[in-house]
Amino acid sequence: MDSRPIGVFDSGIGGLTVVKEIMEQLPNESIVYFGDTARVPYGTKSKETVTKYSFQCINFLLEKKVKAIVVACNTASAASLDAIKQSYDIPIVGVVEPGAIAACEVTKLNKIGIIGTEGTVSSGAYEKEINIINNDVKMVLKACPLFVPIVEEGWQDTEIAKLTAKEYLEGLKGNGIDALVMACTHYPLLEQTIGEIMGEDIQLVNPAFETAKALKTVLHELNIHSKSSKSSSYEFYVSDNPVKFKKVGENFLKKPISHVQKIDIEKY
Amino acid sequence: MDSRPIGVFDSGIGGLTVVKEIMEQLPNESIVYFGDTARVPYGTKSKETVTKYSFQCINFLLEKKVKAIVVACNTASAASLDAIKQSYDIPIVGVVEPGAIAACEVTKLNKIGIIGTEGTVSSGAYEKEINIINNDVKMVLKACPLFVPIVEEGWQDTEIAKLTAKEYLEGLKGNGIDALVMACTHYPLLEQTIGEIMGEDIQLVNPAFETAKALKTVLHELNIHSKSSKSSSYEFYVSDNPVKFKKVGENFLKKPISHVQKIDIEKY
Numbered sequence: 268m269d270s271r272p273i274g275v276f277d278s279g280i281g282g283l284t285v286v287k288e289i290m291e292q293l294p295n296e297s298i299v300y301f302g303d304t305a306r307v308p309y310g311t312k313s314k315e316t317v318t319k320y321s322f323q324c325i326n327f328l329l330e331k332k333v334k335a336i337v338v339a340c341n342t343a344s345a346a347s348l349d350a351i352k353q354s355y356d357i358p359i360v361g362v363v364e365p366g367a368i369a370a371c372e373v374t375k376l377n378k379i380g381i382i383g384t385e386g387t388v389s390s391g392a393y394e395k396e397i398n399i400i401n402n403d404v405k406m407v408l409k410a411c412p413l414f415v416p417i418v419e420e421g422w423q424d425t426e427i428a429k430l431t432a433k434e435y436l437e438g439l440k441g442n443g444i445d446a447l448v449m450a451c452t453h454y455p456l457l458e459q460t461i462g463e464i465m466g467e468d469i470q471l472v473n474p475a476f477e478t479a480k481a482l483k484t485v486l487h488e489l490n491i492h493s494k495s496s497k498s499s500s501y502e503f504y505v506s507d508n509p510v511k512f513k514k515v516g517e518n519f520l521k522k523p524i525s526h527v528q529k530i531d532i533e534k535y
Numbered sequence: 536m537d538s539r540p541i542g543v544f545d546s547g548i549g550g551l552t553v554v555k556e557i558m559e560q561l562p563n564e565s566i567v568y569f570g571d572t573a574r575v576p577y578g579t580k581s582k583e584t585v586t587k588y589s590f591q592c593i594n595f596l597l598e599k600k601v602k603a604i605v606v607a608c609n610t611a612s613a614a615s616l617d618a619i620k621q622s623y624d625i626p627i628v629g630v631v632e633p634g635a636i637a638a639c640e641v642t643k644l645n646k647i648g649i650i651g652t653e654g655t656v657s658s659g660a661y662e663k664e665i666n667i668i669n670n671d672v673k674m675v676l677k678a679c680p681l682f683v684p685i686v687e688e689g690w691q692d693t694e695i696a697k698l699t700a701k702e703y704l705e706g707l708k709g710n711g712i713d714a715l716v717m718a719c720t721h722y723p724l725l726e727q728t729i730g731e732i733m734g735e736d737i738q739l740v741n742p743a744f745e746t747a748k749a750l751k752t753v754l755h756e757l758n759i760h761s762k763s764s765k766s767s768s769y770e771f772y773v774s775d776n777p778v779k780f781k782k783v784g785e786n787f788l789k790k791p792i793s794h795v796q797k798i799d800i801e802k803y
Contacts, residue, residue, distance in 0.1 A: 307579065311775075412688065413695075416680045427681075427698045434695070507579075 274328030281452030282339030288479035305507035310386020345392030366474030542596030549720030550607030556747035573775035578654020613660030634742030
């Protein structure tokens, strides 16, 4: 039994979809979240820069006495997970590997679609990870740049979201895929719309869900999960614009965020 | 008579709307364009960082022997124009002041709408500039985050663009404004859609058009305009992703871009 919190970081607000899954799958765990909103997006930055930022995020979370760390950012997971795992003793779970494993389990036709930001799609992170697991799997990638601002506006249930999803996804459908990885932290908020367009024969993979599942396994394996029945606490920190984070974040979590604190991440 | 080119820089691709206006209003002038696509967007970065980037962009353009410089980026104009004007002898035209002057000339009700990115809207740059010109003018600001990715996808004439513009702009219409500044370099590509929603009583102000007009005035005042009747040349440089720049850029210019060269801006 270990009641110390889980540390979660992301380049911004998107990592809250991972927080939501942790809250649901691990209700006894407390969480400290850091969103690097001053330096978002990571996707356009070099591997060296993203790795430096990841170290700073982890150093901040360690100060908060976390027992495990979740890298809820696709770019940071792809760019820096190897380097940070080598540098820290604490368990660290990224978001790419659990999504890749689940996609490989789901596909029967060995053909997987992957949607994400331009940065994630062009990074080749999912292709690399999936081909480590199964070299026979073919992939079709598609960047969907409008999905992030649609979610940040809270427009996921509008006609605009439906038309945009149709525009991006109808071409993918004809490619013989039977699994689709929502490889951007924002996209699970569009799950229903995406699912309606893809149809029942294409199974959606949510890396946020898979990451929380992987974290649960790790905590139990190491016997550091919390068994406390008293209510868990949630703390939120950002490097810029706490007001926007609170407003948009509540749409992600589907619950109120009581307080968001701004910190200077460059100190770490 | 001075046949040296005009230097234009922007944080990315948006400054091409200013290039398009210069091509139309000053067909004898040659242009060297630099888009800082590796470090886009500037809107989320500190004033110090943006000023440093602006100096680097100008140093690169000076190496290309330009005779005047246009800062086609709203953020860079707002953050660094004073500092760079003090540091260089060459004429420098920003994009905020010409738009602000035109808006103040157009409004009869002394009430102006301003639409832009979240960065431009929260910077207060247009409010400051407009109130220097006329302290009685009231302003209504609205950030329209989906407009940039819609234009970059080339979707400006779709139902998605129309529904999005309606969502953002219908609230503005009821505010008693009679002028609307399209205070983001991407927005002039949505001019028709925006105009249809705002109606005939609200006049649209295009800072790209006004900036080219201001540049024309400056070149003639200083007698450094080109009188050459032989065809002008256009050169395009970026700090990342020349392929995307070429593809999206042709949608901005409505003409082919023959060649885009990638350079290392951090050397400057």
